[in-house]
Amino acid sequence: MAVYKFGGASLATPDAVAHAVSLVARRDGAPTVVVTSALAGVTDALLAVAHAAATATPAQLDAALGRLRATHAAVLDALLDGDDARTLHDALDASLAEVAALAAAARAIGELAPREVDRVVARGERLAARIVAAALGRAGVRAEYVDATDLVVTDGAYGEAAPDLAATAPAARRVLRPLLRARVVPVVPGFVGRGPRGETVTLGRGGSDLSATVLAAALGARRVVLWKDVPGLLTADPRAVPNARVVPRLGAREAAALAHYGAKVLHPRALAPLALAPAGKGTRVLVRPFARPDERGTEIVARRVESRAPVVAVAATMDQAIVRVVGRGLHALPGVAARALAALHAAGVPVSLVSQAASAYDVSVTVDGARAAHALDALRRALAPELASGELESVDARVGVATVGVVGACAADDARAAARALTTLADAGIAPLATAQGAAGASLSLVVDATRAVEAQRALHEAFRLHEPAAARTARVARTDVVLLGAGAIGRELAAQIAAAGARSPLRVCALVDRSGFVFDAGGLSRRRIAELCGAKVAGRPLALAPGARAATAAEALDAIAAHRPSRPVLVDVTAADTGALLERALGTGWDVVLANKVPLAAPQEAVDRLHAAGRAGGGRLLHEATVGAGLPVIDTLRKLLEAGDRVQRIEGCPSGTLGFLFGELGRGLAFSAALRDAMARGYTEPDPRDDLSGQDVARKALILARLLGFRGDLSDVAVESLVPEAMRALPRDAFLARLAELDAPWEARVRAARAQGRVLRYRVRVTRRRIAVGLVAVAPSDPLGALSGTDNQFAFTTARYRAQPLVVTGPGAGAAVTASGVYGDLLRLAAERR
Numbered sequence: 001m002a003v004y005k006f007g008g009a010s011l012a013t014p015d016a017v018a019h020a021v022s023l024v025a026r027r028d029g030a031p032t033v034v035v036t037s038a039l040a041g042v043t044d045a046l047l048a049v050a051h052a053a054a055t056a057t058p059a060q061l062d063a064a065l066g067r068l069r070a071t072h073a074a075v076l077d078a079l080l081d082g083d084d085a086r087t088l089h090d091a092l093d094a095s096l097a098e099v100a101a102l103a104a105a106a107r108a109i110g111e112l113a114p115r116e117v118d119r120v121v122a123r124g125e126r127l128a129a130r131i132v133a134a135a136l137g138r139a140g141v142r143a144e145y146v147d148a149t150d151l152v153v154t155d156g157a158y159g160e161a162a163p164d165l166a167a168t169a170p171a172a173r174r175v176l177r178p179l180l181r182a183r184v185v186p187v188v189p190g191f192v193g194r195g196p197r198g199e200t201v202t203l204g205r206g207g208s209d210l211s212a213t214v215l216a217a218a219l220g221a222r223r224v225v226l227w228k229d230v231p232g233l234l235t236a237d238p239r240a241v242p243n244a245r246v247v248p249r250l251g252a253r254e255a256a257a258l259a260h261y262g263a264k265v266l267h268p269r270a271l272a273p274l275a276l277a278p279a280g281k282g283t284r285v286l287v288r289p290f291a292r293p294d295e296r297g298t299e300i301v302a303r304r305v306e307s308r309a310p311v312v313a314v315a316a317t318m319d320q321a322i323v324r325v326v327g328r329g330l331h332a333l334p335g336v337a338a339r340a341l342a343a344l345h346a347a348g349v350p351v352s353l354v355s356q357a358a359s360a361y362d363v364s365v366t367v368d369g370a371r372a373a374h375a376l377d378a379l380r381r382a383l384a385p386e387l388a389s390g391e392l393e394s395v396d397a398r399v400g401v402a403t404v405g406v407v408g409a410c411a412a413d414d415a416r417a418a419a420r421a422l423t424t425l426a427d428a429g430i431a432p433l434a435t436a437q438g439a440a441g442a443s444l445s446l447v448v449d450a451t452r453a454v455e456a457q458r459a460l461h462e463a464f465r466l467h468e469p470a471a472a473r474t475a476r477v478a479r480t481d482v483v484l485l486g487a488g489a490i491g492r493e494l495a496a497q498i499a500a501a502g503a504r505s506p507l508r509v510c511a512l513v514d515r516s517g518f519v520f521d522a523g524g525l526s527r528r529r530i531a532e533l534c535g536a537k538v539a540g541r542p543l544a545l546a547p548g549a550r551a552a553t554a555a556e557a558l559d560a561i562a563a564h565r566p567s568r569p570v571l572v573d574v575t576a577a578d579t580g581a582l583l584e585r586a587l588g589t590g591w592d593v594v595l596a597n598k599v600p601l602a603a604p605q606e607a608v609d610r611l612h613a614a615g616r617a618g619g620g621r622l623l624h625e626a627t628v629g630a631g632l633p634v635i636d637t638l639r640k641l642l643e644a645g646d647r648v649q650r651i652e653g654c655p656s657g658t659l660g661f662l663f664g665e666l667g668r669g670l671a672f673s674a675a676l677r678d679a680m681a682r683g684y685t686e687p688d689p690r691d692d693l694s695g696q697d698v699a700r701k702a703l704i705l706a707r708l709l710g711f712r713g714d715l716s717d718v719a720v721e722s723l724v725p726e727a728m729r730a731l732p733r734d735a736f737l738a739r740l741a742e743l744d745a746p747w748e749a750r751v752r753a754a755r756a757q758g759r760v761l762r763y764r765v766r767v768t769r770r771r772i773a774v775g776l777v778a779v780a781p782s783d784p785l786g787a788l789s790g791t792d793n794q795f796a797f798t799t800a801r802y803r804a805q806p807l808v809v810t811g812p813g814a815g816a817a818v819t820a821s822g823v824y825g826d827l828l829r830l831a832a833e834r835r
Contacts, residue, residue: 001031001180001221005190005212009229010290011128012040014078021135023227023293024185031180033219034143035190035212036132038124039071043191046099050120053103053112061103065096072127079135091130095123114158118202125189125208133187143185149194150175152203152214156195160204163193163214165273172218180219188215206267216283217273224283226266227290232298233258233265235313235466240454242590242618243467245565247298247312254312254407255285255300257443260352261315261405274302310417311408311464316453317352321372321399322433325379326362327392336383336392337363343382349375353403353445355434364434366447372397401433402453406444406460417464418444424463430456458590458619467590468567480831481510481524481566485554485582486575487543489683490596492534494574494820498827499527506831511561517544518557522564554582562589570830572823573597576686580607587611587620594826595624596819601707602700604714608707623830626822628655628701630813633825634795637809638708647800648709651767653784655701657791657813658684658692659723659763664789667760672747673740683816684791688733695720695763695774702765702772709769721775723763754778760786784808791815 004027006020024034037043049056049064056064069092076088099120106112112120129145136143151172154161179186190208195201203210209226216224233255236244256268265287274283288297325340337356340363344351353366367375379395386392406421418437421444425432434447448456461467468479482498484491491512498507508524512533519525519533533546544551552560558571570592573579580600583593593615595601601608601624615622628634634655641648654660661684665675676693679685691697699718703711722729725743728736754761759778762785766773779786788794793813796806812818 001033001219002027002223002225003033003035003212003216003219003221004225004227005035005208006037006132006227006290007208007229008037008040008043010227011036011038011075011132014075016290017075017079017132017135019290020132020227021139021141024136025139025141029183031183032185033176033180033215033221034129034132034136034185034187035208035215036125036129036187037190037208038128039075039131042068042071042124042128043121045071046121046124047117049099049103050112050117053106053120054110055107056103061100065100069093069096072131076131076134079131080138084134084138088130088134092127095127099123115199118158119200121202122189122192122200125191129187129189133185136185136187141185142183143187144179146175146179146186146188148189148192148211149198149200151188151218152193152211154193154195154201154203156197156199156201158201161193161195161201163203163210165214165217168214169218172215176215176219206270209266209270210273213270213273213283213285221283224285226285226287227293228265228287228297229290230265230287231289231292231295232287233300233313236457236461237315240316240457241314241461242588243565243569244461245467245469246296248296249299249301250312251442252285252300252302253442255298257405257407258313258315261317261403261407261443271300274300311406311466313407313466314457314460314464315405315407316457317366317403317405318450318453319369320352320366320401320403320447320450321369321375321397322364322366322401322447323372323375323379323397324362324364324395325383325392326394326396327386336386339382340365340379343378344375347374347378349378353434353436353447355436355447364447366401366403366434369399369401372399398433400450401447402450402456404446404448404453404456404460406446406464407442420463421446421460424459425456428452428455428459430459462619467565479508479524480506480568480570480827482507482827483511483513483558483561483566483569483571484509485513485571485573485579486597487512487514487534487537488574488687489816490574490819490823491572492537493816494572494823495525495530495534497820497824499525499530502527507827508567510566511557512543513554513557514543515554516542517549517551518561519543519546519549520557520561520564521548522566554579555585558582558586562591568592568831570594570827572827573600574819574823576691578603580611583622584611584614587622588614588618590619592621592830593623594626594823594830595622596626596823598627598697598700598704601627602703602715605707605712621830623826624704625826626819627704629793629795629809629811629822630657630815631818631820631822631825632793632795632809632811632813634705634793634809635708637795637797637807638705641797641799641807642708646802648797649768649800649803650798651705651709651795652764652798653794653796653808654762654788655765655793655795655813656692656698656763657793657815657818658686658689659698660788660793660813661791663761663763666747666751667755671741671744673744676740688736690724690729690733690736693723694729695722698763698765699772699774702767702774706767706769706772709767711767711769711772713772718772718774723776762786762788784810791818 010020011017072092102116133143133145153164153167176186190211191203193201212224232246234244238244252271252274256271259266259268285300289295349367349371351365355364376397430448430452432446436445495509498509510524511518511520543549571586572594574596578599580603583600625635661679662675685692699720762779764777791812794810796808798806
């Protein structure tokens with residue numbers, strides 16, 4: 001037996017109601033009870049009518065009721081016709097007429113009493129349940145509307161009634177079991193119950209979920225399915241922690257703790273009935289995504305879920321205030337804490353956390369920030385004698401705090417988990433204002449300044465590796481999922497290098513993306529699969545044509561991959577395109593980014609600033625060693641010099657392995673056209689070799705370095721000497737290549753002139769904080785630049801400490817293998833930092 005509960009978001013439109021009906025029909029006759037909320041927005045609209053009933057004009061009331069009538073009519077007219085539609089229209093008109101009569105009475109006496117407010121508000125759930133029952137019947141499912149006041153018995157507290165479970169069970173069995181035995185689906189309005197005198201009452205926040213779990217406990221149902229507009233309970237609020245993932249299974253105590261800290265997916269009260277079933281026959285609550293019903297969502301069970309991972313989620317209650325009762329004499333005043341809490345209770349101020357120092361110097365409680373002044377007033381009145389005598393020093397409040405909860409079956413009583421939580425906040429420079437833990441150990445509460453709450457959640461989420469599946473968190477190797485943007489020579493080489501490392505590597509290529517589409521496997525692409533895809537790319541076939549691939553833009557591919565919550569995802573950009581907007585999006589959602597692509601970092605300064613701002617906001621990191629020196633540690637060397645406090649005065653050298661190879665070959669007597677074609681064949685050049693010959697590729701590298709020194713200019717501010725004759729710059733690529741031989745004679749003359757002076761040609765960059773120059777120079781063979789051979793790059797750092805003799809980094813700087821190794825190094829660094 002199952003109880004299905006559909007919330008307002010699941011009943012927002014005719015299509016949504018039809019989808020809900022199809023989910024019930026899929027049960028194929030299995031005993032099922034359906035509990036409904038009101039249609040989307042209706043409860044709030046009815047509450048507004050009830051609260052304004054005494055003061056609204058008849059015209060205002062008519063307009064509000066007209067909108068409610070239109071909302072319901074739009075749904076039932078789309079789903080029903082004939083007698084079914086007429087019957088429901090009559091019920092709708094009668095229900096709204098009663099609301100109008102109650103409002104007229106309220107105008108006469110000046111208010112609408114709580115009893116009548118509940119009578120008004122309950123109509124939303126009742127009308128929705130009638131519509132769903134009729135729609136089920138039209139779909140061929142035998143269904144019957146059953147009013148909740150015949151089933152759910154409560155204490156009668158208007159607006160916040162508590163079900164009497166002992167009295168509800170026999171009533172529910174008496175009414176519902178005959179229907180279920182007859183294979184009829186009872187459709188029950190949630191949120192509604194019966195008071196001691198038979199009056200209609202409502203159950204308050206989370207009331208429909210509570211209705212579902214109460215009925216399930218009464219009937220002994222094995223499952224309650226709460227169909228929601230979320231994928232399940234998450235490891236964190238995705239607005240604060242973009243890489244939060246679904247928690248597949250957790251205990252009721254943990255789920256209630258999450259709800260307490262503000263996870264609005266369900267209310268803690270809804271889980272109370274889980275504890276009532278006999279041992280071994282507990283009802284499971286499944287939080288499932290309404291739009292994607294085949295996904296598992298989250299399963300909540302009554303018992304504690306055993307796990308080697310002590311923490312399952314983090315959450316935060318915002319807009320809090322911490323109220324303190326302070327006094328050195330507190331230890332000599334027994335009962336002060338009890339009196340303080342009693343005073344707050346009498347004032348109607350709920351307390352969410354209590355913390356007291358071992359020295360008994362102060363007692364702290366957290367309350368809703370909006371009630372801080374009310375709480376202070378109540379405490380100062382209750383403790384006035386002690387404040388007057390000086391036994392208590394003060395009662396004060398600090399608003400603008402948040403309570404961050406670290407939730408898990410043993411989050412608080414596992415010493416290592418508690419220590420890690422506090423150490424994590426300390427490392428982030430966040431000082432807890434108060435701490436507390438539940439006696440059952442299901443959560444640890446940390447009160448922090450509200451401005452640091454998001455940062456605290458992200459840090460804790462990262463520290464406990466909640467972005468990974470629970471099994472991965474306890475495994476020896478924590479996997480980092482790599483998404484390769486670009487499947488050219490560098491991308492193929494990088495994929496092969498990662499795959500070759502096998503199971504010992506923390507990296508796992510889960511997707512390849514090109515202009516046509518993408519291939520994705522949540523478990524990681526196998527070495528064989530990567531080889532097949534790379535082979536197809538070499539043969540000129542786009543990824544979208546590969547088996548199991550999807551045609552998509554890069555942005556669409558990223559969204560589709562992100563929906564699967566990859567583990568610690570890294571987007572690797574090995575294209576030569578302007579991908580700035582895509583990278584900004586990835587960084588802003590918490591993905592790390594590694595670049596071989598120089599274009600985004602050589603974009604206008606404001607675009608680069610946006611990239612870094614997105615990383616700071618979303619928690620994503622940006623590494624780009626391969627953008628300057630391929631596999632050489634150029635950026636790493638520069639960063640270390642700066643971090644050590646050295647002042648870098650100048651960087652100069654040859655940052656182009658392509659041009660270094662070209663000039664080396666010219667010096668050996670090879671014709672320019674032959675040398676360039678050889679470089680292209682070896683994969684040393686950009687797809688269009690004019691990107692190298694124009695100096696633009698070198699200029700981008702120089703600009704990236706200069707910006708690390710503080711240069712705020714753009715590519716247009718770089719003085720660049722192009723090696724492409726002006727007449728050939730606008731030619732199509734193939735036309736340019738066809739005319740390469742025209743350049744042989746001029747280059748032969750340049751080489752001969754340099755040799756006559758005892759020099760060799762090199763293409764040099766010079767970078768300072770204020771100026772960048774890129775161009776052709778003739779240097780002595782004994783010069784460090786002159787001694788370069790093959791594809792070697794050279795970078796000389798002249799600094800305050802390396803003034804007489806610059807610090808020089810030299811080595812191969814061109815080719816897919818060395819560039820891929822530079823990217824690989826950045827990936828390994830990210831993986832190591834996240835362990």
